[in-house]
Amino acid sequence: MKIQEKRVLCFIKVVPSMVTILFYISIISFLFYNQKELLTLYFNKLSLIFLIITALIFFSSHFISKILENYFINYKKELKKELEKNRKKDSLLFQQSKMATIGELLSNISHQWRQPLSIITTAATAIQLQKELKETNEKQELKNLEGIVTSAKYLSQTIEDFRNFYNPNVPKKEFFISHALESSLKIIKTQLYKYNITIEKEIEDFPLYGVESEFTQVLLNLLNNAKEEFKKNPTAKNILKLRSYKDKKNYFIIISDNAGGIKTENISKIFDPYFTTKHHSQGTGIGLYMSQKIISEHFKGNISAKNSENLDYKGAVFTIKIPLE
Known part of the structure; x- marks a missing residue:
């Protein structure tokens, strides 16, 4: 007591x-x-x-x-x-959010694996064909083998990125914001390229203390939200800006886009559990809710959202604020 x-x-x-x-x-x-x-x-x-x-x-x-x-x-x-x-x-909502994010990851991995698997298949077929025709071209064969090795390493790294994100037993430790951002972008980059989204970065690096995979999940949720908005509202040039900096009291990580912004009637509800503007078959509505829970409970900070508009663009701005220890 x-x-x-x-x-x-x-x-x-x-x-x-x-x-x-x-x-x-x-x-x-x-x-x-x-x-x-x-x-x-x-x-x-x-x-x-x-x-x-x-x-x-x-x-x-x-x-x-x-x-x-x-x-x-x-x-x-x-x-x-x-x-x-x-x-x-x-705990249940966190697991649901995790599984939803893993579903996105699997989709991203399938896209990322297509090209290296195609390279491996093409190179292996070329080597096999040379052997069957008894035509030896050592230079070309070596090039094909190098392509297979490079692609296999890429596939292995993709699995490692996924394993690091999924591992539920990762202890709290210090990690750098630049690494978490790069890990998030590596996981989702094929989807960003698919919708012609240009990434602009202005990163001031600094350490945070916590479980990096949880913070990566938050970043993935915010990046994925921006991707979904570009999917619905494509522009002449889809731009996703990533910025981080710190002042005397707080760390700031800002993710902004030019996809048209959040509807005024929705902006106060986007962090509510099960709120989604997507069809129920496409979204669970717990990604932003759990992102807010992770930042507030595990990093003692908060996430805010607003719309930003100027002559060139209109879009959403998500700000993660974490107090300095």
Whole structure:
């Protein structure tokens, strides 16, 4: 039990004695200073009356304090149950968000693997054909083998990136924002290229403390949201800007786009659980909610969203603010 709770219970328990003593002292003082003759004349009778009244006050106060004590204990138990339910709910939402992000990752991996698999298949077929025709071209064969090795290394690295993101047992440690951003971009880059999205970076590097894969998940959610907006509202030049900097009190990571911005009626709801502007078959509506939970609970910061507009573009701006340790 916490010190504060012990103090509350202790106070409730001593209330009857305190009330009784204060009442007794008040009456005796009043009679002693104002009614000395009355006190002297009826001392025995008054003493008996005072004792009876004091006993009644004591037992009444004790009864009330017992009710308050039981109420406090029951309230604490109910609160603990609610906190546990909320913890389980948040854990489930986190896993749902993770699985949704993993679904995006698998889609990205399938796109990333097409070209290297095509290179491997083409190079292996060329080597096989040369062997069957008994035509030897060592220079071309070496080039084909190098292509196979390079592509295989790329596939292996893609698996490693995915494994690092998915691993649920990664401990908290210091990591640099530049590495988290690059990891996020490597995972989603094929989708960004698919929709002709140009990345502009203005990165001031700094360390954060926490689970890097969780922070990467937040970045992926924000990058993926921007990609989805460009998918719906393509522009002449799709630009996604990534910026990070720090001041005397906070770190800032800003992700902005020129995809048209967030509808005014939606901007106050985008961090609510299960809110989505996509069809229910395409989105769960928990990505931004869990991103906010991760940043607020695991990094003690927050995410804000707003629209930005000038002569050249209109778009959404998401700002992650994390206090300096």
